[in-house]
Amino acid sequence: MLYAHTVADVRAAEAALMAQVPPGSLMRWAAAGLAAYVREVVPGGSPVVFLVGTGDNGGDALFAAAELARERYVAVAPVDPSRVHGPGAEAVQAAGCRFVDSPRGFPVVVDGIVGIGGSPGLRAPADAWADVIAAERPFVIAVDVPSGVDVDRATLPASYLPADATCTFGTFKNALLVDPAASQAVRGALPRVVDIGLGPFLPPPSVEALTAADNRLLQAVLRSTLDTRGAHPTQKYTRGVVGVAAGSAAYAGAAQLCVRGAQAGVAGMVRFVGEPALAARIVDRCPEVVAHTDPEERGRVQAWVVGSGGGDDAAARLHMALEDEVPVVVDADALTHLPERLPVPALLTPHAGELARMLDVSRDDVEADPLGHATRAAERWEATVLLKGVRTLVVHPGAPTRVNLTGTPWLATAGAGDVLAGLAGSFLAAGASPRDAGSLAAFVHGAAAVAASGGGPLTAGRVADAVPAVIGAWHNGTLDESHLRDWRDR
Ligand SMILES: NC(=O)C1=CN([C@@H]2O[C@H](COP(=O)(O)OP(=O)(O)OC[C@H]3O[C@@H](n4cnc5c(N)ncnc54)[C@H](O)[C@@H]3O)[C@@H](O)[C@H]2O)[C@@H](O)CC1
Secondary structure, eight states: OEEEEOHHHHHHHHHHHHTTSOTTHHHHHHHHHHHHHHHHHSOSOOOEEEEEOSSHHHHHHHHHHHHHTTTSOEEEEESSTTSOOHHHHHHHHHHTOEEOSOOTTOSEEEEESOSTTOOSSOOTTHHHHHHHHHHHOOEEEEESSOTTSBTTTTBOOSOOOOBSEEEEESSEEHHHHSTTHHHHHBOSSOOEEEOOSOGGGOOSOSEEEOOTTOOHHHHHHHHTTOOSSSSSOOOTTTTOEEEEEOOOSTTHHHHHHHHHHHHHSSOSEEEEEOOHHHHHHHHHHOTTOEEESSGGGOOOOSEEEEOTTOGGGHHHHHHHHHHTTSOEEEEGGGGGGOOSSOSSOEEEEOOHHHHHHHHTSOHHHHHHOHHHHHHHHHHHHTSEEEEOSTTOEEEOTTSOEEEOOOBOGGGOSTTHHHHHHHHHHHHHHTTOOHHHHHHHHHHHHHHHHHHHHTTSOOOHHHHHHHHHHHHHHHHHTOOOGGGSBSSTTO
């Protein structure tokens, strides 16, 4: 699992650690880690300019500059020459670094303007430096966080300095994992986390992300439903039955893709409820499905998926599902019919436009602050909200938010959300909580998309087809982290 913490939590942990170690230790460790990282990502002797702010972020940069000055040409550009970290300034002077007043002409820039102590946005002269950098496109390495971003909210003010590589300390910060900051300001590979000993002092994270190594969650779900040792015979019913009440005459394909997502997942059986013509088409394409054309005769399920391609009867389908008192995935059109309070554990799966309608704000508002809006909706309905996006969020009140890091831009394709809803329903039916079901489904869905895409275009049906092999590999520990996303190195 990758973990991100809030600024307040990092500061509290730093204070607790600092009380136990000699003064200046943390900054020395941070600076040594930063210098090693610069060496690693920019090997050879390229000249480097360090942009140095007035706080400890600037201090980290100065000590790293002094260390690297032994090996290559290093310049220092202070934001305010009268306010630089004292011991850091002495170190760069002793090391013979040159002082400059702009990053102009340098192929490599290290951004130590502000870290977790910065208020959002860039002030003079950093705003002008950002313009120079945008024009010249040097390789930019951020110290702790790219300067200017809102670190906790992961939002982007008018001015910030995007980084091509980021070296952070102790733990991730929200802005390094969550959009829009993560996608826009943190280009390239995931940031490097330099261990400065904060671990024992950090509280539970604010944000976390599953990795290929985190298959215990999946194993725990399957342990209760799938007996791989033969001690207790596994039956389709013990694996969970997922009900799909999705699709409409206008969006018949949505029903089918939702069913295919559910079938590809971990449940043992899929029931479908819908009008006769639609049900007949589903069974034709997916003969394993048990279809019910009369909702009164729908049979027992352990979880429902409602709303994908919903159309006019989405409200009735949601009402029907809630009557069964089992967990429910509420998708697409059904999201506009949510009751004041949900009587069952629920996973709401909006995209930005749907979340905007739920909260009566604009889509732009949601896209500018996905974490804030998903959190608002999760608190408003006391439910888990899975907000679909490049980095899908799964927000549950009172628990760390999960951000999904698998996927490919090719996954932005018609029907992908229907497959995801069905897949999430299968995890719910197998006994996962809405939070785990949403994050497991998002992870598997993204990884399946990468596998199916092979770097090229995708259809949603091919994503569903790739799901079983991803679940199998993740379950038995052979999933390869390096094949889980293809936006990493852009
Ligand atoms: N506290 C510690 O023990 C450690 C801190 N570390 C570093 O210290 C950083 C935090 O240091 P600080 O708390 O001093 O805060 P920062 O250095 O992040 O920023 C605060 C300083 O920047 C100025 N400032 C704030 N917003 C600004 C803006 N928008 N534009 C320009 N200037 C702005 C403030 O006047 C203040 O002087 C971390 O991000 C990390 O890089 C590391 O050395 C690890 C240990």
